[in-house]
Amino acid sequence: MSSRTFSKVSPALWRPGRFLSLPTSDTKLLYVYFLTCEHMNSAGCFRLPDGYACADLGWSADTYHAERERLVEAGLIDFDADCSVVYVERWFKHNPPMNSKHAAGTRRIIEGIESDRIREKVEADFTATQEPAATVHPFDTPSTHSRLTGTNFMRGGR
Structure with missing residues (x-):
């Protein structure tokens, strides 16, 4: 079970789309x-024996x-019956890691996913959200440029 005390669920869930067409x-x-179940984790993928879900x-x-x-057919989840692993599709689109420690913890969870097929999918989705930060030279920002040169970069300056 997860130690999470909350989950983010977007209000966009209620907009027309796959969910409302279920x-x-x-x-x-x-x-x-x-x-939102207590098995959910930061990777959006967890083992859930049928009996637990049925009881809940x-x-x-x-x-x-x-x-x-029906959820598998709608493309909202993936499921591996051999090891009872559920993955909420597009999890990282709505729940990307918030910082490097969160990302490292999520990576550890992904490495422990029992289903090879689903683990590979989750790894690919996770990796797609981990774009390298753009390198910005300090002189490229208007506020820094103005402060360092005494000019007003936004108004054309000197």
Whole structure:
């Protein structure tokens, strides 16, 4: 289980798109469950045995399996049945690491994902969010240029 005490869920979830086009209220509830359950972590990928989800939701295994498959078909999650691993698709688009320590911790979680197929997908998604910071020379910023040269860079200066 995760030690997280909260999860970010964007209000954009309720805008027209894949989520609102889901076929049932149960499918929508399951997606919100995956976003916010106590198994969630900073990699958006976690092991979740069917029995845990069924107990949390009060559903039969048949209902859970059917609704989970609808989320896979909608492209909102990926699931590896061999090791019960769930990945919330596009996790890092909405929940990128906030600093280098957060990124390092997330990388450790990714390295521990049991499913090779899903781990490779999560690694690729994570890596795509880790763009190197642009190198900016101090003289390239208007405020620094003005302060150092005594000119007003934005108004043309001297």
